[in-house]
Amino acid sequence: MSLDGRLAIVTGGASGIGAGICEMLARAGALVVVADIDGAGAAARAEALLADGHRAALLQVDLADEASILAGCRAVFAAHGAPWLLVNNAGLQSRELLLEGSAAHWDAIVAVNARGAFLMTRECGRAMAGAKAGGRIVNVASAALIGSLIMGLSAYTASKGAMLGLSMASALELAPHAITVNTVLPGGVGTPGAINAGGGSVPAEGPTRRAPLLGRCEPADIAAAVLFFASPAARFVTNQVLAVDAGWSLS
Numbered sequence: 001m002s003l004d005g006r007l008a009i010v011t012g013g014a015s016g017i018g019a020g021i022c023e024m025l026a027r028a029g030a031l032v033v034v035a036d037i038d039g040a041g042a043a044a045r046a047e048a049l050l051a052d053g054h055r056a057a058l059l060q061v062d063l064a065d066e067a068s069i070l071a072g073c074r075a076v077f078a079a080h081g082a083p084w085l086l087v088n089n090a091g092l093q094s095r096e097l098l099l100e101g102s103a104a105h106w107d108a109i110v111a112v113n114a115r116g117a118f119l120m121t122r123e124c125g126r127a128m129a130g131a132k133a134g135g136r137i138v139n140v141a142s143a144a145l146i147g148s149l150i151m152g153l154s155a156y157t158a159s160k161g162a163m164l165g166l167s168m169a170s171a172l173e174l175a176p177h178a179i180t181v182n183t184v185l186p187g188g189v190g191t192p193g194a195i196n197a198g199g200g201s202v203p204a205e206g207p208t209r210r211a212p213l214l215g216r217c218e219p220a221d222i223a224a225a226v227l228f229f230a231s232p233a234a235r236f237v238t239n240q241v242l243a244v245d246a247g248w249s250l251s
């Protein structure tokens with residue numbers, strides 16, 4: 001499972017699941033680039049990793065802005081070379097009821113969750129292919145795709161469906177470059193993003209309220225699945241989907 005000497009970029013690494021992924025990858029030996037729109041949060045996360053004796057850097061990037069992604073990736077590649085691993089984890093989780101939904105809300109969610117993941121995949125995929133050393137891409141979608149829903153998640157779930165489609169298509173196109181692409185579907189994790197998700201007036205009702213068989217997932221549970229897909233052990237694993245939902249599907 002060692003990622004010793006590997007460069008990993010984790011979007012949304014400043015908070016919640018992304019922060020847990022950064023920590024686990026750093027412990028596995030990677031140089032972790034904490035990439036987030038929240039520059040102060042990313043800096044704090046990178047500093048905490050460095051203070052623990054790990055290797056880390058930070059990238060402030062707005063995934064809704066192609067120019068920001070291009071400039072950010074260019075800066076990372078110039079400083080550290082091509083990445084071995086990209087984790088498309090950043091995501092917006094705000095809710096709006098379907099019949100009251102706005103195009104602006106839909107566009108804002110899809111811009112980060114799907115379009116941002118596409119642009120990061122393209123930029124990092126180009127760098128990985130150019131380096132001719134293979135690579136890994138792990139996409140963090142959601143157990144919403146297997147029915148773990150509450151009201152108000154039409155834009156969110158659609159964006160995660162787009163991400164899953166992106167995973168499949170990029171697994172095919174990147175295989176000739178020895179780059180694998182896999183998807184993790186987290187169940188509910190008590191992160192800042194989940195707790196403070198916009199749409200407070202939308203009733204939090206739906207199947208996702210069922211208690212999972214094994215308890216509530218922590219960021220480290222999701223990070224462990226990411227580490228597996230990123231590791232040498234998974235070199236022949238691509239186009240796979242792994243739900244980490246604490247048994248929610250059976251509860």
Ligand SMILES: NC(=O)c1ccc[n+]([C@@H]2O[C@H](COP(=O)([O-])OP(=O)(O)OC[C@H]3O[C@@H](n4cnc5c(N)ncnc54)[C@H](O)[C@@H]3O)[C@@H](O)[C@H]2O)c1
Pocket residue numbers: 011012013014015016017018035036037038041061062063064089090091092093112140141142143144185186187188189190191192193194
């Ligand atoms: N928490 C859950 O229950 C849960 C369940 C299933 C899937 N997920 C998915 O896991 C991922 C992480 O979620 P989380 O709960 O840790 O959320 P979070 O809000 O705690 O963290 C998300 C991070 O993404 C960053 N981000 C948001 N917009 C950005 C942008 N435009 N550019 C760059 N960074 C941006 C935020 O600043 C934040 O640091 C998301 O994709 C989410 O959809 C979460």
